Amino acid sequence: MGVVRTIDWQDHHIVAIDQTKLPTEVVIMEIFTVEDLVDAIRRLAIRGAPALGVAGALGAAMAVRDTPPHRDRDLAALRAARPTAVNLAWGVDRVLERLPDGEDAVLAAAVDLLETDAARNRALGERGADFLARHVDGVMAIQTHCNAGALACVEWGTALGVVRSLHERGNLRHVYVDETRPLLQGARLTTWELAGMGVEHTLVVDSAGPSVLARGLADAVVVGADRITANGDVVNKIGTYPLALAAARAGVPFVVAAPESTIDPALASGADVEIEVRDGREILGALPETATLNLAFDVTPADLVTAIVTEERLVRPAAGERPA
Secondary structure (H helix, E strand, O other), X not given: OOOOOOEEEEOOEEEEXXXXXXXXXXXXXXXXXXXXXXXXXXOOOOOOHHHHHHHHHXXXXXXXXXOHHHHHHHHHHHHHOOOOOHHHHHHHHHHHOOXXXXXXXXXXXXXXXXXXXXXXXXXXXXXXXXXXXXXXXXXXXXXXXXXXXXXXXXXXXXXXXXXXXXXXXXXXXXXXXXXXXXXXXXHHHHHHHHHHHOOOEEEEOHHHHHHHHHOOOOOEEEEOOOEEEOOOOEEEEOOHHHHHHHHHHHOOOEEEEOOHHHEEOOOOOHHHOOOOEOOHHHOOOOOOOOXXXXXXXXXXXXXXXXXXXXXXXXXXXXXXXXXX
């Protein structure tokens, strides 16, 4: 399997892989309205921080075709579709800067953001691989959580972009993949991508993730992020924080791979981030009346983050460096 293009612009509308159908089938959605785009984002058919940034940009280009009242409604719905991930609103706002130049200028900005995604993430992957090569001797095993590969971007990956770079250099031995409850993005999506890349990998349940590190099976943890605050706190898929604690205990690097657009200088710390709480039906089994708290994300404090790698730089929050 070659590199997957997750989201694209064709013939005046959005086409995207429906990630809820993977790994059993590859279904391509055609999206003609902002309302349908918002629905795809909310049900996680389109997901992943960079992909959401592109979706926000393309959705804004669709919205500006309409009259101002409908336009404003659509843009507000788009920004609010996933409240924790900063990239979605960033993508909307980034291309709306061109609105004074006309609708075509907004679309051109959105397509440019789409087309440059792979280059940004390739640069990020190389920087992350360089960092790990300096801190881990020999061919290494990596542990990751959720999905931060091509499916979370346009066609390359953030955390799995680092994995790709290590694999291409011959520096990768194995990847341990957390299943990522309750929607199994690790089990369904990351394993699918790694199999396509020809990377040896092992799937573990989330509660076993810290034990992988305690047993010395992984040399580093590499994850993505949905928002990074000014002090270096990292908001990522629920279950990331326990991995960071385990990595600190095991003495292995905990690396966050994310584009610059994921860094939110407007928020001082993770305490300021609105954490999305999803429908409890995602986690219920036989007892639907049971109360639930279905947190979609958690916050990893900056002092547990060895490095943040972006397409432009490397920041060491645990050493006192701040991204913003």
